[in-house]
Structures are given as C-alpha cells and as structure tokens.
Amino acid sequence: MxxxxxxxxxxxxxxxxxxxxxxxxxxxxxxxxxxxxxxxxxxxxxxxxxxxxxxxxxxxxxxxxxxxxxxxxxxxxxxxxxxxxxxxxxxxxxxxxxxxxxxxxxxxxxxxxxxxxxxxxxxxxxxxxxxxxxxxxxxxxxxxxxxxxxxxxxxxxxxxxxxxxxxxxVDINWLRKKARAAITLPWPKDKEKKIVVSVGRLIPEKDFPTLLRAFALQPASLKARLIIVGEGPEQKNIELLIKELGLDESVHLAGFDDNPWRWMASAQLFVLSSQAEGFPNALMEALVLGLPAIVTR
CATH class of the missing domain: 3.40.50.2000 (Glycogen Phosphorylase B;)
Structure with missing residues (x-):
C-alpha cells in the first residue's frame, strides 16, 4: 500500500x-x-x-x-x-x-x-x-x-x-450532505427578510469592513440580514465597526463552524469581499450549493 x-x-x-x-x-x-x-x-x-x-x-x-x-x-x-x-x-x-x-x-x-x-x-x-x-x-x-x-x-x-x-x-456529494445539517438562525424566520452569508477567516485580506459598509447602504425596503461565518484576529475591529454602522440587529458573527455549508444552505445570497484570492474555496462551495453570489474584483 x-x-x-x-x-x-x-x-x-x-x-x-x-x-x-x-x-x-x-x-x-x-x-x-x-x-x-x-x-x-x-x-x-x-x-x-x-x-x-x-x-x-x-x-x-x-x-x-x-x-x-x-x-x-x-x-x-x-x-x-x-x-x-x-x-x-x-x-x-x-x-x-x-x-x-x-x-x-x-x-x-x-x-x-x-x-x-x-x-x-x-x-x-x-x-x-x-x-x-x-x-x-x-x-x-x-x-x-x-x-x-x-x-x-x-x-x-x-x-x-x-x-x-x-x-x-470539491467533494460535491459530501458537501451537499453536510449542508443539510440542522441549524438555528439568530433571528425568527421571516420570508420577507433575506439572508446574506459570507464565509472566511477574519483577517485583513478578506476585507469584511468593505462588506459591512456596503451592507449598511442597503435600502430599508430590502430588509436583508447578514451572517459572517469565521473567526480571526480582526474580530474585535469588525465588532466595533458593526456597532459604529448601527448594524447590531441585522448582522450576526457566527464564529468558527466546522460545517459552514449549513449556513450557506440557509441563505439566499453569498458575498465574497476579499482583496485577493488564489482560489476562492468558499465561493466555489456556495455555487455548488446553488447559491447566487456577489464577488468583489
């Protein structure tokens, strides 16, 4: 062998x-x-x-x-x-x-x-x-x-x-099986309020501040909510920015999860705000799960 x-x-x-x-x-x-x-x-x-x-x-x-x-x-x-x-x-x-x-x-x-x-x-x-x-x-x-x-x-x-x-x-069958795992969302279910998800380490290269500032500009009529899955050294700065932008009620930091795909499966949109990526794994996985995506250039 x-x-x-x-x-x-x-x-x-x-x-x-x-x-x-x-x-x-x-x-x-x-x-x-x-x-x-x-x-x-x-x-x-x-x-x-x-x-x-x-x-x-x-x-x-x-x-x-x-x-x-x-x-x-x-x-x-x-x-x-x-x-x-x-x-x-x-x-x-x-x-x-x-x-x-x-x-x-x-x-x-x-x-x-x-x-x-x-x-x-x-x-x-x-x-x-x-x-x-x-x-x-x-x-x-x-x-x-x-x-x-x-x-x-x-x-x-x-x-x-x-x-x-x-x-x-990407192990497509394994990924789809993991995505079916149960999850408890941080808000009551509301069909009118769409969920946006982003997955990645909380590091400067992932540029979550740009995502948060863009999310803060959404019209009130959209009623979207944002979930960020990941942990890292920028967490405190991101938490402060969420408060500064008044997004406490609409943004949830889920922290590390060894099954981030279940969060993707619960969302209606995936966003990647990285400054650069060699190969965007999270984006590829979101597309495998049939999730529409917005990506920065």
Missing part, C-alpha cells in the same frame, strides 16, 4: 488546511495509507481529521525564529524515521521548511509542494529569494490557477516540467 504524508503548520481554519483534510479523506478512500503531519499542536480543525487518516503531531513550540528552529528539528526527526513514499506540503513557510530539511538530510522521499498565493503579488524580500533558491528543489510544485503556474517559472525559475496546475477540489 502506498503511503502519503501531508505536512501542515497547524490545524487552524485556513483554506489550505481544509483542502488538505479533504484530500486526505479522498486519498484514504482510494486505498492509500494517509498521514497528516502537523508542526504545531492545536487548532479548531483538530477534531475534523477524517476517519482512517493518521495524525502525527510534532509539537513544535515558540514564536518566530524559535518556532522555525523547533519545527526544523522535529521535522528532521520525523523524516529520518518515516517510511512514507511522498510528502505533500502546503503553505509557503511549511514548503520552504520541507524543502530545506529534505535537502540537508538527503532524505529519499518524493516532495510535492502546493503554492496557493500569487508570487508576484505576495512574495518580496528575503522570502522571495528563499523561494527562488529552494522551490526548484521540490520534485513538483502545484499551482491552483493557470496564472500562478506561469509565475512559478517566470518569478521563481522553476522549470515548467516541474509545475502543474491543479484547481482546488
């Missing part, structure tokens, strides 16, 4: 983590031995590891440079003893760590990395130089859209033969 390992920095609620969990479930369903290797302990997705998938926690600790050194040492220890056939890494810092550790150890495992953000727009300085130096050493680099695939060659010098475009997957 082939053994594949998936490397993640943590089990927080990011899109990359969700995609890797989805892939692990499908790999396992197809008969592969699957292991998820996580550098940092904890995170809301800890309890969502698919059945049949092994979880290895490396317990890296500290912050900044200390965390990087701890991660490198623990990953090196894992690489020395693993019998995996291939390692799939996602997220930029984890990719660089995996490439460097494998190169120093001369470990005989196939390494595939996934780049989920535009290199030309998000990589600068020392991080960009490190990517130019290390990314070509991976056996294969996955880009999640065609433009990003081209950037892997033009910006990082990776031979085109070592790159591949693979869009993020």
């Amino acid at each position: 082939k053994h594949i390992s998936i490397l993640l920095p943590d089990l927080e609620t990011g899109g990359a983590q969700r995609i890797m969990l989805l892939l692990s479930r499908e790999f396992s369903r197809r008969g592969l031995q699957v292991e998820i290797v996580v550098l940092k302990t904890g995170g809301p997705l800890y309890n969502t590891i698919p059945e049949g998938v092994n979880l290895t926690l490396l317990h890296a600790n500290g912050q900044g440079l200390r965390f990087a050194l701890s991660s490198a040492l623990r990953l090196a220890g894992w690489m020395r003893q693993t019998r995996t056939d291939a390692l799939l890494s996602s997220l930029r810092g984890t990719n660089l760590l995996a490439i460097l550790t494998r190169s120093l150890l001369k470990a005989h495992l196939r390494l595939v990395i996934r780049e989920a953000a535009s290199v030309s727009k998000t990589a600068t300085g020392l991080r960009l130089q490190a990517m130019r130096w290390l990314y070509p050493c991976a056996d294969c680099t996955i880009a999640i859209n065609p433009v990003m695939k081209e950037e892997l060659t033009t910006c990082l010098g990776i031979p085109a033969a070592q790159t591949v475009f693979i869009p993020n997957p």
Whole structure:
C-alpha cells in the first residue's frame, strides 16, 4: 500500500488546511495509507481529521525564529524515521521548511509542494529569494490557477516540467450532505427578510469592513440580514465597526463552524469581499450549493 504524508503548520481554519483534510479523506478512500503531519499542536480543525487518516503531531513550540528552529528539528526527526513514499506540503513557510530539511538530510522521499498565493503579488524580500533558491528543489510544485503556474517559472525559475496546475477540489456529494445539517438562525424566520452569508477567516485580506459598509447602504425596503461565518484576529475591529454602522440587529458573527455549508444552505445570497484570492474555496462551495453570489474584483 502506498503511503502519503501531508505536512501542515497547524490545524487552524485556513483554506489550505481544509483542502488538505479533504484530500486526505479522498486519498484514504482510494486505498492509500494517509498521514497528516502537523508542526504545531492545536487548532479548531483538530477534531475534523477524517476517519482512517493518521495524525502525527510534532509539537513544535515558540514564536518566530524559535518556532522555525523547533519545527526544523522535529521535522528532521520525523523524516529520518518515516517510511512514507511522498510528502505533500502546503503553505509557503511549511514548503520552504520541507524543502530545506529534505535537502540537508538527503532524505529519499518524493516532495510535492502546493503554492496557493500569487508570487508576484505576495512574495518580496528575503522570502522571495528563499523561494527562488529552494522551490526548484521540490520534485513538483502545484499551482491552483493557470496564472500562478506561469509565475512559478517566470518569478521563481522553476522549470515548467516541474509545475502543474491543479484547481482546488470539491467533494460535491459530501458537501451537499453536510449542508443539510440542522441549524438555528439568530433571528425568527421571516420570508420577507433575506439572508446574506459570507464565509472566511477574519483577517485583513478578506476585507469584511468593505462588506459591512456596503451592507449598511442597503435600502430599508430590502430588509436583508447578514451572517459572517469565521473567526480571526480582526474580530474585535469588525465588532466595533458593526456597532459604529448601527448594524447590531441585522448582522450576526457566527464564529468558527466546522460545517459552514449549513449556513450557506440557509441563505439566499453569498458575498465574497476579499482583496485577493488564489482560489476562492468558499465561493466555489456556495455555487455548488446553488447559491447566487456577489464577488468583489
């Protein structure tokens, strides 16, 4: 039986983590031995590891440079003893760590990395130089859209033969089943009041302030309500803006939910207000559920 390992920095609620969990479930369903290797302990997705998938926690600790050194040492220890056939890494810092550790150890495992953000727009300085130096050493680099695939060659010098475009997957049947789960809305049911939903981490890149300011401009006759599903470091600022705009009665912050699709199923409209997206998973999932969508450019 082939053994594949998936490397993640943590089990927080990011899109990359969700995609890797989805892939692990499908790999396992197809008969592969699957292991998820996580550098940092904890995170809301800890309890969502698919059945049949092994979880290895490396317990890296500290912050900044200390965390990087701890991660490198623990990953090196894992690489020395693993019998995996291939390692799939996602997220930029984890990719660089995996490439460097494998190169120093001369470990005989196939390494595939996934780049989920535009290199030309998000990589600068020392991080960009490190990517130019290390990314070509991976056996294969996955880009999640065609433009990003081209950037892997033009910006990082990776031979085109070592790159591949693979869009993020959606398990349609599983998603629709999850969306049927029961949910209690924060307001009494009212057919005249439509529900708008947005899903994402509460971080600057998702630009929820723009969504809230736009929502505050709606005519009173629309009587719409807004639900934002997600958590993150911008929560306090978003809560203050909701009060400032007088939206306390019409906006609900649902927080983290490992089944955000049931909120989508209860809504009549999905909105994505991100400043940039490599591949908008939440938008794709909303469309799968038949939800009309409004997206910023």
